[in-house]
Amino acid sequence: MTTDPALTRQVLLARLRTLELSASQDSARSRQWEEIRSSATEDLSGPTSLDQWVNQLRSELQRLGGELRTAASLNDIPSAVVDLARESRYKRIALGDDRLLEEIRLADQLNNFVEFRLLDKRSASNPKDHAGPALAQCQLGITGCQAIIAETATIVLDHQGFGGRSLSLLPECHLVLAQRSQVFGRLRDWWNATQPGRDNLPTCRTFITGPSRTADIEKVLVTGVHGPLRLVVILAG
Amino acid sequence: MSSGTIPFKNLARKNLADVQLRGNLLRATQHSLAARASAVSEVPEWELLRTAAHAIKKEAVDHLATYLEQFEAQVQASGGHVFWAQTGRQAAEHVVAICGHHQATLAIKAKSMTSEEIGLNQALLEAGIEPVETDLGEYIIQLAGETPSHITAPALHKSRAQIGKLFQEKLGCSYTDDPQKLTQIARSRLREKFLQASVGISGVNFAVAETGSIVLITNEGNGRMCTTLPRVHIALMGIEKIIPTFDDLQIFLRLLARSSTGQRLTSYVSIISGPRKTADFDGPEELHVIILDNERTSILAHPHMRESLFCIRCGACLNTCPVYQRVGGHAYGWVYPGPIGAVLTPEMQGLTRGRELPYASSLCGSCSAVCPVKINIHHMLLWLRKSVVDSRRSPWTERLIIRIFAAVMKRPRLYRSSARLARLLEKLFAKRGKGLPVPGWSLHRDFPPLAKQSFHDLWKQGGLS
Ligand code: SF4
Numbered sequence: 001m002t003t004d005p006a007l008t009r010q011v012l013l014a015r016l017r018t019l020e021l022s023a024s025q026d027s028a029r030s031r032q033w034e035e036i037r038s039s040a041t042e043d044l045s046g047p048t049s050l051d052q053w054v055n056q057l058r059s060e061l062q063r064l065g066g067e068l069r070t071a072a073s074l075n076d077i078p079s080a081v082v083d084l085a086r087e088s089r090y091k092r093i094a095l096g097d098d099r100l101l102e103e104i105r106l107a108d109q110l111n112n113f114v115e116f117r118l119l120d121k122r123s124a125s126n127p128k129d130h131a132g133p134a135l136a137q138c139q140l141g142i143t144g145c146q147a148i149i150a151e152t153a154t155i156v157l158d159h160q161g162f163g164g165r166s167l168s169l170l171p172e173c174h175l176v177l178a179q180r181s182q183v184f185g186r187l188r189d190w191w192n193a194t195q196p197g198r199d200n201l202p203t204c205r206t207f208i209t210g211p212s213r214t215a216d217i218e219k220v221l222v223t224g225v226h227g228p229l230r231l232v233v234i235l236a237g
Numbered sequence: 238m239s240s241g242t243i244p245f246k247n248l249a250r251k252n253l254a255d256v257q258l259r260g261n262l263l264r265a266t267q268h269s270l271a272a273r274a275s276a277v278s279e280v281p282e283w284e285l286l287r288t289a290a291h292a293i294k295k296e297a298v299d300h301l302a303t304y305l306e307q308f309e310a311q312v313q314a315s316g317g318h319v320f321w322a323q324t325g326r327q328a329a330e331h332v333v334a335i336c337g338h339h340q341a342t343l344a345i346k347a348k349s350m351t352s353e354e355i356g357l358n359q360a361l362l363e364a365g366i367e368p369v370e371t372d373l374g375e376y377i378i379q380l381a382g383e384t385p386s387h388i389t390a391p392a393l394h395k396s397r398a399q400i401g402k403l404f405q406e407k408l409g410c411s412y413t414d415d416p417q418k419l420t421q422i423a424r425s426r427l428r429e430k431f432l433q434a435s436v437g438i439s440g441v442n443f444a445v446a447e448t449g450s451i452v453l454i455t456n457e458g459n460g461r462m463c464t465t466l467p468r469v470h471i472a473l474m475g476i477e478k479i480i481p482t483f484d485d486l487q488i489f490l491r492l493l494a495r496s497s498t499g500q501r502l503t504s505y506v507s508i509i510s511g512p513r514k515t516a517d518f519d520g521p522e523e524l525h526v527i528i529l530d531n532e533r534t535s536i537l538a539h540p541h542m543r544e545s546l547f548c549i550r551c552g553a554c555l556n557t558c559p560v561y562q563r564v565g566g567h568a569y570g571w572v573y574p575g576p577i578g579a580v581l582t583p584e585m586q587g588l589t590r591g592r593e594l595p596y597a598s599s600l601c602g603s604c605s606a607v608c609p610v611k612i613n614i615h616h617m618l619l620w621l622r623k624s625v626v627d628s629r630r631s632p633w634t635e636r637l638i639i640r641i642f643a644a645v646m647k648r649p650r651l652y653r654s655s656a657r658l659a660r661l662l663e664k665l666f667a668k669r670g671k672g673l674p675v676p677g678w679s680l681h682r683d684f685p686p687l688a689k690q691s692f693h694d695l696w697k698q699g700g701l702s
Binding site: 003005008009011012013015016017019020021028029031032033035036045060097132133136151152154159160161162163164165166169187188191196197201202203204205206207208209210211212213214215216217218219220222224225226227228 | 264268288292296322372390391392417421428445448456458461462491502518530
């Protein structure tokens, strides 16, 4: 039985249309949304200051098997990165395409150390050759991020420029660089502040909460499945 | 894809006698329930979120044509392709055709219940394409040649020792029953596949009409691999996966992980809006979204059953169900087990197939109480029982007994003399303090003993002061 896809589409949509309820468009849904928005303003439990939220971030990330490190200022980030790479013997390092990494000139700083082999947008004539296998060879993948949600220790990451989606996925350790000003309390705080559905969405945006994990064998928690085995955040400022 | 036509009763009896299985099931479900309870208790607005999620799904499901068309237009605007499939077969054939077009011999798959539903792996194999399941649980059961027994934890029925032996046998590695080591073995085996495959197949957790985004939620990172590395990404979704706006997504993100695994948020939430753009470094060049009906419109046509399309496949109702906890997923005979499976299977596979499933419930209502989208699951089971009875598919003995009961209840004198007769029979045949033995029925439960005197007699004696 071969059917014409356009016809199938038409038939299916026609059937769906006859099954649509014409009842008051969307009133219950908007009413619920009103209630949720007003309840959010009433809920004052939990951390209130940025310091408290950063503490929450630290403990939540730790609980998930990740790690938060701090740097006094932006300029102190490169040495924190070097420390991490050295203590873990990471030699091959991939750098994402991010404003923060540019600002602290991370590539130049790391290039001062002969032991590191860097992969970034300048180190190859055709960066796209590096997708997949080359990035999978790296032990450390470094990116910035759009925001961090402290309550759940969630990193909001838009995959753009060099490294794209694979750089935060293939290397054994994913390192996220961020500033304190990028930390939000709850998911809804970030949502309200940025209205994420309004602007143009990137091709892929990922919310990352801890290193990859599974509990598929007897519900025993194992971190490090297909994605990174380690997740480290360095927070500056 | 299914256990054929073996009756639930037989499958359940076999599983109930399997001590190992019952241990595995109990451990897993209790673990998930405890995790869920603690995660839910942290959210003061939990009930409000459930009500909102219900309202959002209701809006979407009541206006599917509108939102699906909007979604389609958005996907196309971002450069993706949309294919509508009325049957599972059409969907599977389209997947095979796409693979053929790209001369793919290997397809990597992220966990998708919808693909199980349409028997996609079988269709791919027949076309000479190797489907590789990459979710650890799915990988395990694919190696074992079994089907998932739970919608979020497919290999929950297996112990670590069983998995260790399976890996030793199928992968030729040395035996270990350490979950950490077993996971590492799977990681290295599947890494190669991830880097080789040109086609990645995934399900869809949520499809956002407003932005044309598909949302994928996974813990292991395999979902990200399947939708990042291959040149082609095929996403398979039932028509009911749609939600109206991007903002709506927030509500479901706050509910799903806590309900499902007791996590505050799942490790990875990927929001994919179209194929790779020129400025993007990687990601699939082609994105195909398949929108599948496969009997969902028949559910839609049934006003009492519509709500079953609100399901976000969290698995909480399975974990909490006293029947599921004991018989396990395979007893239900089709891809969707547990309370929601007992609703979906008869609806999607017909009452002949699923006639017994509405009865595989104690109607305790625990499923409805935990459901994050507030589906009235046990009421739907009751409705299905009604249609079984209406279509005269219930056992004739049951129908006869109900008929006699109805006749007696309608006639006061007959009722009183029957009650006297029953008391007499109880005295003669029942054990002390127990009710009348009813052949078959009282094998697993007791008939309640009758009161010494009826209310009517007491009233007449004036002994009710
Ligand atoms: S019916 Fe409700 S509780 Fe059951 S899997 Fe679906 S969403 Fe979860």
